[in-house]
Amino acid sequence: MSDALKSRERRTPRHIWGKLLLLALICYFLVPVWWLLVASTKNAEGLFAGSGALWFRGGFHFFDNLHDLFAYNNGEFLTWLGNSVLYALTGGIGCTVISVLAGYGFAKFNFRGRNLVFAAVLGSVVVPLTSLVIPTFVLMTNIGLIDTIWAVILPSLLSPFAVYLMRVYAAASIPDELLDAARIDGAGELRTFFRVALPLMRPGVITVLLLSVVSTWNNFFLPLVMLSTSKLYPLTVGITLWTTLASSNNGGGQSLWNLIIVGSLVSIVPLVIAFLTLQKYWRGGLAVGSLK
């Protein structure tokens, strides 16, 4: 006991440097978020005051800003927020369903051509996904889906990485004996999947769901290219539109910056909360992703 204590004391100085370094890292990674929080409480004067950018000053205007945000231009921010929720939920849930089914299929059925198809899926991770956006744009134009919600939702359903993740997860978490037992008991393949396999894969499913919802919510390139009607924009594209307006000073200049700042804060809060509350899931899921 005293020995352990001693060695702990001896080790303390080294950890102090480590902890200081951790504190420095925390400060660095927190600075932009802190600035955003502080800036969202300022009015235009406080924002452009030219001093104390990292501290509160000039009164607390957070709720005024919030009110202006949702009132601006007939409440277009609310429309964008709704669109983001729609795209993230449909794209994210759809992608999860498709990937879980495929991951289970790849892991638990030894069908002809499986390895070939899976090699193609793995290889496609190297394909620059952004290079697919332009041909997808032309294809969507040809079939008349351009500038509709489908042009954003349908391509979001594809995630080779999620399939890879689910295959590894299904292989590790579902014992074959259990599936065979269910089959011998006369359960059909679908019933076996829903009653036996799916409950065992639940943590993996939640990880994939979280990751795909986040990637759809955060997506910018795809909706930017596919959509031209501002009523269909998600938050990421909408806020960028405001930035362009504010920079060129056509859209009311200074006052718009306040809205952009509060709007950014509102846009990041749901995902930060989701990540904080579901952290035991995604940490496990990302661990699977780090396997080779």
Add this chain to the structure above:
Amino acid sequence: MVSTTPPTALSAGAVVPDTPAAPGGRRGSARRHWVGWFFILPFLVVFLAFLVAPLAYAGYLSLYTKGLATGTTFAGIDNYKRAFTDPSFLHGLWFVLKFSLVVIPLQVFVALAAALLLDEIVGRLARFARLIIFLPYAIPVVLGSLMWGFLYSPSFGPIEQISTLFNVQAPFLLSQGNIFYGLLNVVTWQWAGYYMIIIYAALQGIDTSIYEAARTDGATARQIAFRIKIPMITPALALILVFALIGTLQFFVEPKVLGPIANGTVTPDFTPNIYAVTLALQYAQFNYASAISFSLGFVVFLAVAIFMFVTRKRGSLFT
């Protein structure tokens, strides 16, 4: 807090096992074939529609040209010849290659240092640090870039104010000469935490009895980190480097978002992806834009292949 979900336990180097076909005779296994295809069918449809088809279509488009008078004519590899002699494409390509060479080691260094610290130090501070460092991953790249753009801004950022305090000229990190560093910071901030979590998960998967043995042999913490921990997580590091390489060569969102704030520093040919999008959406040159995209894809593929070839010689990176 050690995660209790099964996947973490897996990170000790699990592989995808080949599932032996269940017993059940010939008829059963033939039926099983179809069931397997049935489960992957929805994914296969999406895969064909939104990956294979666009890729094939882009390949097709890139081999043709469209003139106002001549209509669509077969051009062979003319578009590619044009791309690889186009100063705009080459300029963007040079920028992303240069940028990758600096930003990837920087990101991985920050991620590795943070992960090693978090693996060594336990407690409330470490848990909090882990969350905060990962936080930027939950923030859309658009908004991350925007926040840093504000911080860089002379009108409301703190850099100007801090510089005034020390009576020096404030650097504008989005100017022609500085945007490289401005973007370096944004990208590192956005992605280092994600890489940190992957490395951390790999570190947590290492059997701790190895450290005990090393300590008994008189190894210091530094030796354990460099001789045991880092070599044992090289597969995770290699995975991160490949991801980072693919992502950085396709650089698009950060410069695009910072463009309006940067007063013209971000040109329409700033990176190959920005150039391709400009060509397609503003000039409707879909054929040439597809060739640019394909050329970029080719460079990405080549870069990944070179990386894999170089690291293969080291033995343990891809096993």
